[in-house]
Amino acid sequence: MNFDPRYSGRNFASVGTRPIRPDGVDKVTGRARYGADFNMAGQLVGRVLRSPHAHATIRKIDTSKAEKLNGVKAVITAADLPDLTDGDAALYDILDNCMARKKALYDGHAVAAVAAVDARTARQALKLIEIDYEVLPHVTDVDEAMKHSAPVLDDTIFTEGLEQEPVKPSNVTKRSQYGHGDIHAGFGQADYVVERSFKTEQTHQGYIEPHACVASVSADGTADLWVCTQGHFVYRQHCAQLLGMEASKLRVTSSEIGGGFGGKTHVWAEPVALALSRKAGRPVKLVMTRDEVFRASGPTSATSIDVRIGARKDGTITAAEATLRYSCGPYAGMWAELGAMTAFACYNLANVRTVGYEVLVNRPKTAAYRAPSAPMAAFAVESAVDELAKEIGMDPVEFRIRNAAQEGTRSSYGPVYGPIGIGPTLEAAKNHPHMQAPLGKNQGRGMACGFWFNFGGQTCTDLNIGMDGSVSLAVGTVDVGGSRASLSLVAAEELGIAYEQVKAVVADTSSLGYNDMTDGSRGTFSSSMATISAARNAIKILRERAAQMWDVPVDDVVWENGHAIAKGEKYGNLAALSLREIAAGSGKTGGPIAGHSELVADGAGVSFATHICDIEVDPETGATRVLRYTVLQDAGKAVHPTYVEGQYQGGAAQGIGWALNEEYVYGKDGRLQNPGFLDYRIPVCSDLPMIDTQILEIPNPNHPYGVRGVGETSIVPPLAAIANAVSNAAGVRMTHIPMSPPRILAAIEAERGGRWSK
Amino acid sequence: MRYIRPLSMEDAVGQLAGSPGTAAILAGGSDLLVRMKGGFIEPDLIVDIKAIDGLGEIRETAEGFSIGAAVSCALMGESAALNREWPGVVEAAKLIGSKQVQGRCTIVGNLCNASPAADSVPALVAAGARALIVGPGGRRTVAVEAVPTGPGKTSLAKGEIIEAILLDRRAPRSGDAYLRFIPRTEMDIAVVSAGVNLTLDEHGVVKSARVALGAVAPTVLLVEEAAEALIGRKLDEAALERLGKVCSGACRPIDDKRGTVEFRRKVAGVLARRAATTAYARAGGK
16 A cells, blocks of 8 residues: 655645534434344343442352243353453453453442343342352452552462562552653652642443443354444454454444443443343343442543642743543553653653552543543643742743743653644733733633543544445444544545535444454544545546546546646547546446545644633632633644534533543442432533633645644543633632532631531 | 323223223323423323313402413413412513413413423422322322422322312412523523522511422422521521522532532522522512
């Protein structure tokens, strides 16, 4: 394949416009099919039995009574999912998480499942399964889990990454470290040092659509899976490996997706549904309830972070360090490491060091949540940065501008930056009218910056030109944020045709080569690159066909504005051939016209954002109201600006919920107290102001159009921006997220030195 | 499971009283159906009372208002007379759930669900509302605060149905108000709440008062000492401060996922003061 991905600085006809999305009408009329909307003849209802204990050895499971119940077609336990992971520890964790093997490791851990003719029978069958548990001591708090006295979840875990090899097992799976320079020397140069400790509670992505799938295993061992996922190719791979199938024998079709945010990058119910279908010999539909989604899918880490930053009087940061402890649930992860990498990525630092500890706790297995791990690190760092600016007596924006990373800066996690957007977003924030909006009594303003890596990865795309000249685009990255619209714009741009002439679909796993998931803000970045490549391959064929129709050398045919043009004076009389005309004749010139592309999209440009937020705090109740909110972020190039703005607003909205109210509340018994949207408080419409956005376009040199991923960075600054605003409004530094009214009121009371009125 | 839709109170009471298993009354269903779908309960008999004559009506009588057991909270919001005379009761009813839920839910259901955090109950208690109960033994009327006896428990005997909530006609210079604290702006459940109902004399001095607190004890609290803090005085700073202190002190809250003991105590006093200020203004006090 011969594809040049470098930025070319062209002018655009389609890219940058705002047409309506191809999936829009179906979504607003209810016609769109989500995970639970697939049905098959003879399908059974699958239900999962879950541990009520946070930590317990499973001594014995007796399923005989459930199996005898009329209408029950299959009952499975871990014995029906034999260990085929062959030493792959990460895959074994996925298997054990799908169905507990020896121990239940959290409240909600799956221990058995049934398939029955209806939901009522399935529910009754679950009650008939007898499990003999030996309840063990548990630990759910990240700091508690690190103590020597804490119950150890897995006695085969010895902390990796320590200078001295540990002799005793612990809940810390790994220590990681990043940075450069000399921290001690750096702090020695500092006139001011701020040192603070922070905590953030565990949150869930809160996608509206629960996990849902229909699995159908045939007697010949082949299978189909219809599922709501961010990556059907990855689901296929994991399911096939766990069930001992060849990948090509399992076809996975992704449904429309009602939100994922990283939470649908991991299999939970799917291998179970396949195992049930295999045992029952009938299709099985498995839909998680909201309670199950909260207890047993993949929320983000709870964290405990210490930050220390020093600066000279002139506002130059001389040293920065952070220790980050992130909960992983009961299985090893690299969540603290991502926090350690991102924590200081916005700044140009001579001396910086971050250390991350991955900590096991009796909570569900941590999964990605939109720029995973970065928001908590940013909360801690940007709170300390704000305080340091205050101590020095500098404006918080000026202080950040002074220390912002730029092209050529060596990042705190290693690489040297190319052209980046942190400086420009800060300058834009400084000049934004939001900064001049008047603040009233009990109101405060906060701002913060955020960084995310972005990702490219493996991508495979087909572009087929119909005989009527319409174009179908088959992509393998699930559309979670409007990518079908964006990719149609890109195809239209390359081919020089109208957006309406292109129809993009997400193809199933048997119709395209492997695609990585829609994660890492890669959907539009990587698939647009593959779409450009596929379109250029199709144009090559279109030119050949035109050359054939004209009987001229192909090298004399160019493609411009959707037409083949014979170049040179000698062809002056030849009228340009449109794509439609070439397509109409394709049957006689060599058959269907298509462009294919497979590539690894390298060079995803890093992404930066700055957020500004105004908050009012009721000092008597701790209640908060978000008055204004502004997102300024670099998009590289906004392919469909409306959906870029949507990503900016969505990240801010989720961040506002996380900052102010969302949290997993565990009881002393280790059980989740609030597995529902009543007491797990995501913001409702009236909780949010209109979130203003400003798109900056600093082209990514590694993409033909300059595109960068935009989906994740927008959730990185909000925790910090809101914490800074609340702290300014309440007159007390808030160090614990979420800043729920009881926490704010307690902080205000403590600051006043007052006692609670009795 | 058996579902019936009787046309008369007598029939409904008879069916309920004669049912051998567990029975549930269905009006709006905004608690019942949620609990059934959640798998928490599976009643043997469901008695839908919405077809019973008169239960869907708000009636104005010489004595006051009779709000039928099947009257939705949204319908209460549309009654101009009720809004004029009992704005605090109406604002409490209109805070329950969402707009959609308000189109179904009822204040009788809210009362019988017996949640300490029920929104309409503190307002009804402050208003001195009574429940008209029909049962196998005939009719009786009790103060609404006598209905819930603890979380999820009521004093209703087997076969008894609340037919209506009764509210008195207002004396001149009266006002009521209800406030609740929730972390969100809507779609939430009270962490603390306060209902205040006042009647003033011609000089703006509080002649009578009732103060009720929600979500700070196993049942809604009628705080008589709080009323005493207001009676005989204008609503000055000192009276408000005393009211707040008394209300904070009267709480018997717990620490739970929705709030801490300290938070509830403190905010109970704050909400009582604020609700009293609104009620006072509605009564024409200056």
